[in-house]
Amino acid sequence: MTEAAAELGNAQRVRYRDQVRRARAVVRLARYADQASARAARLVRAAGRLGSRLPPLVWDLMLPTLLLLNVMTTRAPQELPVAVVLTTALALPLVWRRRAPLTVFGVVAAAAFVQWLVDVQLPADIALLVALYTVAANSGRRGTLVAAAIVEAGVLLACLRWATEGAFLTPFVAVTAMTVAAAVLGVNVRTTRAYLAALKERAARLEEEQEQQARVAVAEERTRITREMHDIVTHNLSVMVALTDAAVYAQHRSPDKATTAMLQISETGRQALTDMRRSLGVLRTDEPDAERHPLPGIAQLEALADQMCAAGLPTRLEVEGGHTHIPATAQLTVYRLVQEALTNTLKHTPAGTHAKVRIRCSAETVTVDVTDSGPRPPLPGATSFGHGIPGMRERSAAYGGKLQAGPLPDGGWGVHTCLFLSSSGVVSE
Template structure:
């Protein structure tokens, strides 16, 4: 999810086409010495770029210009008016062949028909093949077949009129081969263009999908960090507030108890800092607390219960079944669920409330029950819009569990869920 192990997650993921390609480790010249060959090569590259970027209209005008130049220099002056007119009628429409392939082909075919009726042979007949190629490259199958049939009919008529004695078959086969080649090359150009367009569209969709996945991953990671920070800060601050109140109350009557409470406040603060570094240290490979202090799990529930007892909430813990097979992430989920439930009890119940935590581990599930015997009494004006219970539901849902939190029939408050270790599913509650 992160671009590099030693860098934090970025909200703007780097796209594949923007990544810098490594070019090796060779030392390159710097300063003016490095820029000199680049500057020397720029004029040639600029000329080539300008040449390649000529408008299509200019390229399409070259063939008519060459054909007109050829006919004016190779024929007798007395023949030029008719020959130039026929050549212009055959070649000039090619200038607009990309804009209107079928219209240009019809114009060229009509000019070729007039040429055949006048019994004049011209090099400009190649315009028919160019027009056919353009139709095949830009029109559908039906248009290509009709244009090829028209040119093939013209080839037959040309062979019948202008073939030498005994050379009809040879000329007709040669003209047919040129017609087929022009049509096939045009169809191939159209197919290649369509394939490249499909590849580009697919690449664009894939890039968009990757960007969306990266954004979703970033959003999910932010949600996870926010949930961890909420659990850590809320729990430890609640414990520290309770211990501070106890220390203030006992500072005159029992200085020793006040000193113990202050030491516990200090220890709780250090533990909170460690937990925060540990949670945020996942984003940094050079954070030592990630290795020195692994994420809390079921084994740390006893320490959590002792901490709650010291804060004024007597807590009884019962863990059944071995938890060595439970994944670390699932154990962290159990720990955070119990921590949030006990924190809510500490914040919203009066003094004298007792809490019970029961964790039942089996081969496929981990069942968690946290109950207390105190009435739930939120502060005046408080609204149930916090992140505690929604965060617990999200944690439980990640393992197919459905969390149930609410008042118990006999009084008190209870939180129950069952995590599915074997995969996603619907947990029984």
């Protein structure tokens, strides 16, 4: 029993050592296989980089060269002249296949037919598949179908002559599959090229549209700045002219009032310069004035009314509802509408005229009413040559409003509009 147990233990140890050796051998083989795969991948990548740098003509010359070398090294001396001539006729036209695919295919097909007539089998027959691929990749559907039919007819003739007895179907199906694969591959390449060309055209069109949108945005910005400059300059110059006239009239009778008017003129000029710097500050990256002086809004209408009173136009302001929720651009529009309307009243009405400004604010709309009590002739801004009333209409239309400006039934002049604050009613300026 003891000897039998010892023998059994020895046999188990031997089997265990054999299993360990086999496992280590498998691990080494796996490691070697991984290293070989990595080397092959590096070689493929290097070949791909080298191939991408070679011109297409080099690739087109490579196949005829290889086929000629194969014929010259495998054919018997008595068969060599005919084989070399036929191989040259089959493979050499492929050099020009990118320039004239249909012509090259015709030459290769004719050479293949001559080869069939003289009953010589050559590896250069693969040139016919390359020519078919080129036709499918560069011609339309009709040319591809005609070329594929010609190749298939050649396949049938070749299998009828050179297939061994009783083995016609296998080579015929195999070569037919190769023909279909060459044609399908060429069609896929042509489709991919067309798709990429369409993408490039679309990208170019989108870039052109973006440039057009940028030009339109620049034009709109110029129009906006021009409108702002018109409102600022017209209003402040009108106020300064009125104050200057008042100062000249009062300089002898009431020097204190003349001094006050002159101070008002100075303040109005400084305000005009500030407004101009603020409006033009968007054109300069180093202009901090727009941050120091925010855009005027409904809160600044009281100062505007006081300025008009100092210029000789008594103005009463009424603001109904809160305006803190109204966007800054909408408040600027309200301010410019009121400013333009009061400026027109100051310029075109006689002394003693009174003006009234009424602003009604709600969650969705802002209603602006500016009326005065003075008779006046038609406003120059109402004609097609001015910018006053048309500019006001543009500002109002930007928020979906329709400006109404004209004489009132009881006398005087009125301006009315309603601005819509909802996104559907806003049109970007």
